[in-house]
Amino acid sequence: MSGTNLSVFGVFFGLAIWFFFEPVKEPFPRAPATAEVSAEDISTASRRVRMSEPPGIGENEFRLQCQECHKLFPSDRDVRVKLSQHENIQLNHGLNSWCFNCHSLEDRNKLVIQGDEEIGYDRVEELCAKCHGTVFRDWQRGMHGRTNGYWDASLGESKRLVCTECHDPHSPAYPTYEPLPGPNTLRMGTPLQSGHDERKRNPLMQWRGATNHDSTQSQHSKEQE
């Protein structure tokens, strides 16, 4: 009788001491915090600033409209000159390698579209439409490019980016970007330091103790057999 009581007491007392002091305390594993990104990294501004109308080059009081120079020396339609003035222009637009496909020969403040019609730089999308009809139609319907602001026109304004706010007309292919930091989440697995074997980075694959998805699957099927 007293033996049972004492041992019950002993168990309780032991447990009490254990709970109270909890000799081994496992801290909750905490994943690293989200990497800081600058406001600039997630700015909603367009990638480029498009040419204003009327067009010009230079800054502020040194800004000259194209035609202010170009009215002084007409260019030759057929003779291609090596540029000394606009050295920053590198034309890398596929087969479209002639300045006057786009710029007007007579009035350098204008762009040319079909039928030699001249348009201002504020209608630049019509220039691109001359050769990129399909993409232009997609853009008109909102399937290419980006619309910022309100999807509901009755509630606010929206702004559809124009071609040259994303593409450089002289070198229209998209540039590469430095990606923002990837996930660190516990649930998403910890990133691997060495970084070469991408499969190892997938937490699910790590937990299964396999380096390779396919090999895990074959393991499973073997077990079933």
Add this chain to the structure above:
Amino acid sequence: MTEDTKPEFAEVTSERSFNRRGFLRNGLTVVGAMTACVGALSPLRELDGDDIPSVEKFLQRHYKEMNGDEMASALDRIRREVKKRWDIDPIVRDVRAKDGVEFVYALNLSRCIGCRKCVHACVEENNQSRSPELQYIRVLEMPRGTTDIEKGNHHYDRPTVPDDDHFYMPIQCHQCADAPCVKVCPVEATWTESDGITVIDYDWCIGCRYCEAACPYWARRFNYTKPEIPAADINPEMSYLSNRPREKGVMEKCTFCLHRTREGKMPACLEVCPTGARKFGNVLDPDSEVSQILKNKRVFVLKEEVGTLPRFFYYFDERYPRSEGTAEATGEAK
């Protein structure tokens, strides 16, 4: 002999139960049990006040059952809690679905370059926990020629993107029309609203994580610990069903930024996309961007065979810009 003495002995003890030995014995047991109780409860010492719901919150009813006054006081409570924790005066609202609106998202896989700007813009907009990190959007780097998301890798880390041998596929909540997460929730803390957005009442969620397991797109996130957000990063424009701060032990996920989109704005991930791969709008409006895409592009959904009817569509443009990949990448999409 023994048979004779036994009852006698029993009689004696019952008569004089308060003898010294008995007292000590029982006393020790009681003391031991009490210490054990105290000991067992001792982890409660680590509870900080915020872990215990206030009476007000405890008595709060389900989102759909609250009347105007109750909602107003719930919003006010949230305001006070935010003020107390971060010393910020937030604008907390309950933004309701509008009639004649059903949201749809479309994502152009020919354009996405995997820059992850959407991921981080989303974190900022939706007051997601910074520590531990929690993100709604996963950008998968996919080998060309498949749309099997199991083959994707979201930890890619390159000096520059895109990589020529891969394409990029962001995944977030698909706002399914037949959402498995809604079906498994034992307490109806998550449901699909009339405009197609699946929402969570964070105050009703019990944290069982059934929905997380049910989601075939791995789009739901659980708060294992108290979400930490630096005060400077808090977005003060909050709504009850979307980006108000969450507690430990509840689920959360993408809500198509309903606090923005229900008021006509575009979601944060779209606004920031440098390539214009992300498209959003009202499918019930035939002229909306998404309606045009559903009409003119060959769209597809992920894991169509599981029958979740997602409102999140993917498509490739006919001409795949970055050489090779074209045929294979679109081939799987059929």
